[in-house]
Amino acid sequence: MSDEQLPFERVPGVRLAAVAAGIRYPNRTDLCLLELAPGSECAAVFTRNAFCAAPVILARRHLAAAPRYWLINSGNANAGTGPRGLADAEACCAALATLAACRAEEVLPFSTGVIGEPLPVDRLAAALPAALAALDPDGWPLAARAIMTTDTRPKLVSRRFAVAAGEAVITGIAKGAGMIRPDMATMLAFLATDAALDPDLLQACLVEAVATSFNAITIDGDTSTNDACVLAATGTLGNRPVVEADSADGRAFRQALTAVCQELATAIVRDGEGATKLVTLVVEEALDEPEARRVADTIAHSPLVKTALFASDPNWGRILAAVGRAGLEALDIDRVRIWLGDTLIVRDGGRDPGYTEQAGRAAMAGVEIGIRVALGRGQARTRVLTCDLSYDYVKSNAAYRT
16 A cells, blocks of 8 residues: 555644655655644653653653644664764754744654664755645655654554544554564654643543553563654644543543554554564453563563464463463462463463364464463453564564664
8 A cells, every 4th residue: 555545634733744864765755744733732751761862852851842843753763872962853953943933942853763873963954944845734644654664564543533522533653663662652653633632631641542552562572762652732623622531522532542542553563573473462360450461571572482473383381481480479370371362271280171282273373363361360451462573573683784
């Protein structure tokens, strides 16, 4: 499907552009600009990696200044670049502010790509006039492609939802295929709605949506230095700002936002570097959600489990071993049950008597696989999406800088 054919909904009050700045490769669309209507509200969550990138530091500072522009480059992360990296990010914001007649603080910068290399500010700045001239409310598909790095396809999702003032829309784009194990954010995701929302509610809704979407996926267990998820509310719908999360309008927005985030997060896992399988991990009957998440992450991050998934090999002992080493105190293994799809494979401390290798292979044969673990300890539950580990993942990351 070409970019022009990607389905999406315009968001009134938002215009986007994508141009080639030559940041890492010549003639590659690698610079995205998003313009917000005056008075738009913004919310964001960012990486917790201690080596967070210069644009993350600056975006955090600028978030309170009613941003008008989001400036996003691929090809260079501007991370691990010290004081120069921060100065370069500031210079990019200043260059755009001069051309757009706004304050530098009204620009949120974002970068993705190779870590540890200086950002080519001159090339980026030289492309800004073309980006401003190309701003278009229909620019979402081109923007979705411009932010890609090792992704194989753009990720773009829209939803409509009803509020008292009429029908509202939310549209989002995301990038990410490797270094995916977010912590309070995602790789890069940019979302906007035309509904008006109280800024505190906007932030709370984003945190809530991210928790069950971008923070519930893992491809390789690595958290990027540049992760960010940003949400804008332009208010162009004309509704009275939503202030209550449990009001009818608040619930409608939360449901739409979560749906968009979850669909984008799923698309990221499907497009994981070298991935051939989409795996849904459910851990239930835990004492609390953190305990359930610990077990799910241990399974999802196991190279032995992930390579078995790639081979469609029902080597269930690897899953059992991962549950056992997840660090749960006083785990009663006789109460643990494990399923591959609908096939019960483990109970009473060992293999279920009714399990057959044929049934296991059938459960592993598809491109979508379900693994369910019941711990027999409580009522808490979690769900995590992951993928397999293939030869192509190794090839992609071995050759990343060549």
